Every structure is written in C-alpha cells, then in structure tokens.
Amino acid sequence: MTELAPAGVWHNKIFSGGWKAGGAGTIPVTEKATGEVMGSTGCASVADVSAAAAIATDAQQAWAATPGPQRGDILREVARLLDVHRDEIARQIVRETGSIRPKAQLEVKLAIREILEGAALASQPTGMITTSDVKGRHSIARRIPMGVVGVITPWNSPFILAARAIAPALATGNAVLLKPDPQTPVSGGVLYARLFEATGLPDGLFHVLPGGAETGDAMVREPLVNMISFTGSTRVGQVIGAVAGGLLKRASLELGGKNPYIVLDDVDVEAAASAGAWGSFLHQGQVCMSAGRHLVQESIADAYVESLVRRTRALTVGDPSRDDVHLGPLINERQAANVDRIVADSASKGAKILAGGSRDGLFFEPTVMVDVAPQMPAFEEEIFGPVAAVTVFKDDDEAVRLANQNRYGLVAAVASSDLRRAQRIADRLHAGIVHINDQTVMHEVFGPMGGLGLSGNGHNYSTLTNADQFMEWQWVTSREDLPAYSF
Structure with a gap:
C-alpha cells in the first residue's frame, strides 16, 4: 500500500495552494519518547496566513454553490481513505504525541465517525419557510456558510480535534485554514492535507499553516477569516476571545478543565x-x-x-x-x-x-x-x-x-x-x-462538547450543534411587486 504522507512530500513545507516553503522557517517534527527528529515542516508567516485567506475566500464561493451531497461525497471518501491508512496515521500519532497505541487507534476511529457525520450534514435541510403578517410577502430563513473558518488545534489529540471542526466546516460550504500546534504539525495537519489532496477537494479550500503564537494571532486578526474554532488552554483562549470580540468575529472556544x-x-x-x-x-x-x-x-x-x-x-x-x-x-x-x-x-x-x-x-x-x-x-x-x-x-x-x-x-x-x-x-x-456512572474522558460526535466558565464560551461540537456553529442565519423575503409607502 502506498504511504499516505511520506516525508519527502511535506519536508520543510506548508500546504497552501500546493506544497511550498513557509515564510517563517521550519518546525522540527520530533518523536516525544526518544527526542529523535523525524523531519520538519514549514512554519507559516503572517504573510502566508493573509495569502491563504485570500485564496480560500475566492475558492469558497464556488464551493458554497456546489450541491451539498457532492460536498458530502468528498468527505465520505476522506473517511474511506482514513480507514485504509489507519495504521500509518496511528503510528504517527504515537510517535509525535507520546500517545499509547490504543489511544491513537481510538483517535483515528473517532475521526472517521466525525467525518462521516460531517458528510451527512451536507445533505440536511438548510432553512425553513417562516410566517409573515403581511399578505403577499414570502419569508424564509436559511443557513449560509460563515465563509473562511480558521481552525487552531492543540497537541494532545491533534487528529480528532481537527476532524471535528474541519468536517462540518467544509460540509456546510466553508473554506478552512488549519493551524496545527507546532509540536504536532504532521498528525495535526499534514495528514489531512494529504487526505484532501487524494480525494480531489477543489484547490484553495483547505490550507495547513503550522506555526506558533504569531501564526495563530495572524489567523485570528485576519479580516478574511470569518470565524475561529479554537481548542486549547484557557490562557490562550482568553486572548483569542478578547481579540475576536473586538473584531466582532465569531469564536468557538473549548478550553481547559479541572x-x-x-x-x-x-x-x-x-x-x-x-x-x-x-x-x-x-x-x-x-x-x-x-x-x-x-x-x-x-x-x-x-x-x-x-x-x-x-x-x-x-x-x-x-x-x-x-x-x-x-x-x-x-x-x-x-x-x-x-x-x-x-x-x-x-x-x-x-x-x-x-x-x-x-x-x-x-x-x-x-x-x-x-x-x-x-x-x-x-x-x-x-x-x-x-x-x-x-x-x-x-x-x-x-x-x-x-x-x-x-x-x-x-x-x-x-x-x-x-x-x-x-x-x-x-x-x-x-x-x-x-x-x-462513567469517568470524565469521553468523546462522541453526537453529544454537545463544550464547557462553562473558564472551560469555554458555550459553542459546542456535535451533530446537534454543528450547523449553527459553522453557519449563520439569513432572513430573506420577497414580493411580486414593490409596495406603496407613504413617503
């Protein structure tokens, strides 16, 4: 079987309109148990983030116009390929995160389910006919994509925590900029770039921009990024929430816990x-x-x-x-x-x-x-x-x-x-x-995942909530003719 992500493809590169050098140098990829350097990815600069957002904005319009079931088909193919390469992916998670094998295998299994449920979202109704108290006025409420979604993921469970945002965001017609943690740039990002390359996702819709705090800050502040999905520490989440709030930008924050x-x-x-x-x-x-x-x-x-x-x-x-x-x-x-x-x-x-x-x-x-x-x-x-x-x-x-x-x-x-x-x-x-009658560590796509207080801002990841999280409502009315007004 052909290897999904040979190092020669991604070595010293980011994924943004193809594989290319990052403007902020490189990031070493290390095996946590031994310290062995397994290679390096590119590190995205502030300019790389802006360029990726511009490419994604252009690509997103055609993607949003693509029939939902066709968007879902691409995600279903990703899930199929993920299953084919599950052993390779799990090995990478083990080496890059220090995870034991059963945990890495569970992460792959959960990611497959997240992607399949995301694919199903693309075939769901996107609106409803609403009532009106004016005769002759046709009124509907419909969901429309956010546009470009910035996804910032942590190092501890990088593969599953990327899947739960990437899949519903793409299914609902958005483009995605993914910034994996610099400690896990391959299992948190490169693997997804390779999966989407193999399934024929239209160019420009998905970008992998490894980097540290400067890269993440640039993504949050980028005007063409319409939403931020962040999973990580409360300390960083508070900063992101403050910046996004000042920009009136939606931010979904799942943070720490005690x-x-x-x-x-x-x-x-x-x-x-x-x-x-x-x-x-x-x-x-x-x-x-x-x-x-x-x-x-x-x-x-x-x-x-x-x-x-x-x-x-x-x-x-x-x-x-x-x-x-x-x-x-x-x-x-x-x-x-x-x-x-x-x-x-x-x-x-x-x-x-x-x-x-x-x-x-x-x-x-x-x-x-x-x-x-x-x-x-x-x-x-x-x-x-x-x-x-x-x-x-x-x-x-x-x-x-x-x-x-x-x-x-x-x-x-x-x-x-x-x-x-x-x-x-x-x-x-x-x-x-x-x-x-269970312990605290449980992850399913079907139940809302999110915290209160310092653990998050109430936006949740689940089949129940993903449509509202990665889309926004638009009210549309129409009439046969313009009405007469008294002015």
Whole structure:
C-alpha cells in the first residue's frame, strides 16, 4: 500500500495552494519518547496566513454553490481513505504525541465517525419557510456558510480535534485554514492535507499553516477569516476571545478543565477506582477532560484509595512506539516541570503522595495524592499530567460544593448505584458535560462538547450543534411587486 504522507512530500513545507516553503522557517517534527527528529515542516508567516485567506475566500464561493451531497461525497471518501491508512496515521500519532497505541487507534476511529457525520450534514435541510403578517410577502430563513473558518488545534489529540471542526466546516460550504500546534504539525495537519489532496477537494479550500503564537494571532486578526474554532488552554483562549470580540468575529472556544469525579458511598469501589484511574491517567493525563479531582465520600475513602493506589502501581511507563505500556512521555520538558511543581507545592501544603510522584525526563510516574484540599495547586490548577488528586467529602451537599468550587466547567462525573441520587447531584453541577456512572474522558460526535466558565464560551461540537456553529442565519423575503409607502 502506498504511504499516505511520506516525508519527502511535506519536508520543510506548508500546504497552501500546493506544497511550498513557509515564510517563517521550519518546525522540527520530533518523536516525544526518544527526542529523535523525524523531519520538519514549514512554519507559516503572517504573510502566508493573509495569502491563504485570500485564496480560500475566492475558492469558497464556488464551493458554497456546489450541491451539498457532492460536498458530502468528498468527505465520505476522506473517511474511506482514513480507514485504509489507519495504521500509518496511528503510528504517527504515537510517535509525535507520546500517545499509547490504543489511544491513537481510538483517535483515528473517532475521526472517521466525525467525518462521516460531517458528510451527512451536507445533505440536511438548510432553512425553513417562516410566517409573515403581511399578505403577499414570502419569508424564509436559511443557513449560509460563515465563509473562511480558521481552525487552531492543540497537541494532545491533534487528529480528532481537527476532524471535528474541519468536517462540518467544509460540509456546510466553508473554506478552512488549519493551524496545527507546532509540536504536532504532521498528525495535526499534514495528514489531512494529504487526505484532501487524494480525494480531489477543489484547490484553495483547505490550507495547513503550522506555526506558533504569531501564526495563530495572524489567523485570528485576519479580516478574511470569518470565524475561529479554537481548542486549547484557557490562557490562550482568553486572548483569542478578547481579540475576536473586538473584531466582532465569531469564536468557538473549548478550553481547559479541572474536572470533578464524584464517588458516592453506595458505589462498587473497585469499579469506581478502575474508572477513576482511567480518567486521570489516559494519555498521561494530558486531556482537557481528565479527572482532575477525585471527590470521594469519607465512609469508602480508604477502600477507594487502596484500590486506586494498587491499580496505579501496576501501570507501566515507557516508549509507546516500542513497548506495550500504559503511559508514554509527557509532551515536553516545560510540561513535565509544571507537573513537578504542582505535586511538590501541594505536598508542601499537606497533601500526601501514596504512589508515584517522580519522573525520569519526560516519563512521569502515575501519581496518587490524598488529603488534597482547596487552595492547593493540585485542587485548583489544571495539571495536564498523570496525577489523581483525592479529596474526601461528608455528604452530597459538600460534594456539590467542592465540585463547583472552581472556575472551570467542562466535565463532571458522578458514580453511584442510586441513579436518582446521582441525578440530583448532577443537576446541581456547573459543567457543560455530565456523566453518571462513567469517568470524565469521553468523546462522541453526537453529544454537545463544550464547557462553562473558564472551560469555554458555550459553542459546542456535535451533530446537534454543528450547523449553527459553522453557519449563520439569513432572513430573506420577497414580493411580486414593490409596495406603496407613504413617503
């Protein structure tokens, strides 16, 4: 089988009206577990962003006029090719992000579903006939494309988080400028450029512009970019939101989380600890939906912690591209040092480390901390590392108070054998997503994905919301003749 993305095609290049050199130099592509340099992509300059936006603006008009089912056919072909090349894509995700193989394979599987559901969106009704109180006036409301959509994605799950924006944006008649994170420019961007090249997407509709903060800022400020879809840190999202707001530009922001996993005293403790370990340690905890706080009722706290510690100590850490391990490396030294800081600072304030707590380079041991209290970094801050922070509560009211004692509001989960009790608690939680009898890390295209508070601005990615997110409403009226007015 022909390789989808051989390095010779993309080496030192961006994708914008074809493969060409970027105006801001190059970006190394590294294997996170070993530090090996796998190649380099181009780095897009401010001028590259403006040129891409101009090309995309021209191409988008013809694309919007293309019948929706034909747009959907191209996306369905992308999904087919993605399935053909799923092993190659998963390998790239493992090497470039430090993900374990099962997580990378799941990311590809989820991306296929996102693209297929995006393709289906292209065949859906785009408007409705509305009523009017004036005889002879024909009134409709229709959805029209935004125009050019700028998509800025993070490094932790670059393939799936690009798919969920690219697919519905293209399906609804938009052009797309994609800026993958400079730590994952191939799995976050190059692979999609190659897929769309292979399926015959019209030239100029899709651009891959790897780069850092300057590239992203240029995309947000570019007048020809009509919307920004951003997934990433709250700190960066606040800046993007402020700039986009000043420009009266739509910005869809899914940001960080400090997600509570509430474990009630009537639960199966072993099952709850297993779910909690998965929620905190999947992808080394580098997921915005990770279980950031384990809130456990006091009567079962000792049993829960014992099970959690036992499971944690059984996990292996290593190179996911060469070994069968549970956890791979953290993304870079800065992130590893930050996890170190949060663990050490919390321990100095009274939290106890019962498992893990140290690292070898980028390989951080899965860590369990107990006696974690409000005002400690492990309670307050998004860690983005493999740390399970346990806080004990007495009753349901305290569980809700602790869960909501945070400015984030992405995901919350409640584990209980009493569904009515769990639902009463869930109804009081400040979160855009709530799971009962599951952990916090869950991704499906069918349910709205988005957060409250510092976790986002309420725009969601899903089959339910994508049409409204990537299109805007237009009201159109018509009459047989001009009416008579009194002026």
